[in-house]
Amino acid sequence: MKKVHYTNSYLLSPQHRISVNLIGAGGTGSQVLETLARIDSALFKLGHPGLFVTTFDADEVSESNIGRQLFSPADIGLNKSVCLTTRTNRFFGLDWEAVSEMYSGRSKTANITITCVDNVKSRIAVHKHLKAAKGIADIYETPLYWLDFGNTQNTGQVILGTIGKVKQPTKTEFSTQATLPTICDLFDLTQINEEDSGPSCSLADALKKQDLLINSTLAQLGSSLLWKLFREGRIEHHGVFLNLSTFKTNPILVGA
Template sequence: MTRAHFSDSYLLDPRHPVTVNVIGAGGTGSQVVTSLARMDTALRKLGHPGLFVRVYDPDTVGESNIGRQLFSEADLGLNKAQCLVTRINRFFGNDWAAVPERYREPEDNRFANLFITCTDSKSSRLQLSKLLEAHRPGNGYTDYSTPLYWCDFGNAQKTGQVIMGTIRRNIKQPESKKFETVQRLPFVTEYVKSYARIREEESGPSCSLAEALGKQDLFVNSTLAHLGCSLLWKMFREGVVFCHGFYMNLDTMRVNPISV
């Protein structure tokens, strides 16, 4: 029997826009946030309340970011999160928020239904994992501040992975005679013990685009972002997924799904 995970019902029929915290607005994050803006537009056209996104990143745009990330020379010296969100708000007419700092212990409404991490830092993922483990909600009332899913985007020079995990202890599943339903999906820190292929000391900024391309191939971030956002789109649009992530290799041009 095929294993399947049905999306939490709040994603499909929320009372408010689904809240999303994107941590990291660099190579992958800038591509992911732009794809989320397209997804938000599509969802609203379909009668869904859409998405409300907060983007967290303390870094500023440097020379090495131009060409590989979605920034131009006019953006030099600007905070990445603010630059990206301002552009998207103007283009799509949204009111999304930029936070020019690292994500930390939530205050007020800093929790979200969906967390997306797009960083090179192993420590930031481990810290977020501990935080979300400590705030796993049960199956009670759900609103815009209830954490439901964590989707992690990670990559090395020509390889990468996306892994979707459930924050809520168990996502209630419908009865099915066709599928073996799965309530809980593991975090990236549970699923891949050696998930961070980029050494922490190598994850700092590069001085030039040529140096940056030696660490991450030109299209690895955009390819990873588009495939990962396609998984997110399935969760919103179709309400069911049969894989909760994938491994990607641009050298072999292969994408291997991770079954639920």
């Protein structure tokens, strides 16, 4: 029987906007922030309170970011999270927040955490922080889902996991899955030997590490998964593997 995961009921009918932490505002994060604003606009038109997004990034815009990330030459030297959030707020009429430092154990948790980071250490730290905060009393800061984006030069993956169990309906035609494994549940990240992912001096150098459209393609796939979580109230897939060289995508089935 096909397995599905039903969305946490709080996300579908909250009393206030759903809190979202977007960690990383670079190649993928800059693309994801734009799609989050579009999702917020659509949800609001459907009678939902929408989203409140806080973006975290300590980096400044450099010349090598122009073209692959959503920055212009006029943005060089500005903090990435402040630059993108200010632009998004003005364009969509929002009041989202920017934090010009990286997410840490002192940061407030949110209902949905989205990681667009380029190293294993950050993912492991986020995982520990979310697990420690899952019993928090304030529903606005209660972590419910973690959506992680990761990529190499031409491949990548998006994985949506739950922080603890999500209550599922007792009467349904499908077999239900209360928990969705996170990136840290599916893979032992401590065994990954990362290559240098430091700053690039030019766009040409940056493209040797990540292809021009890998980030935007992943951003669309992951944001579509998040949209289904809200719009349809259930999902049959909780992630996807992408190979941009062969134009192949392999969905990750719920319960697989």
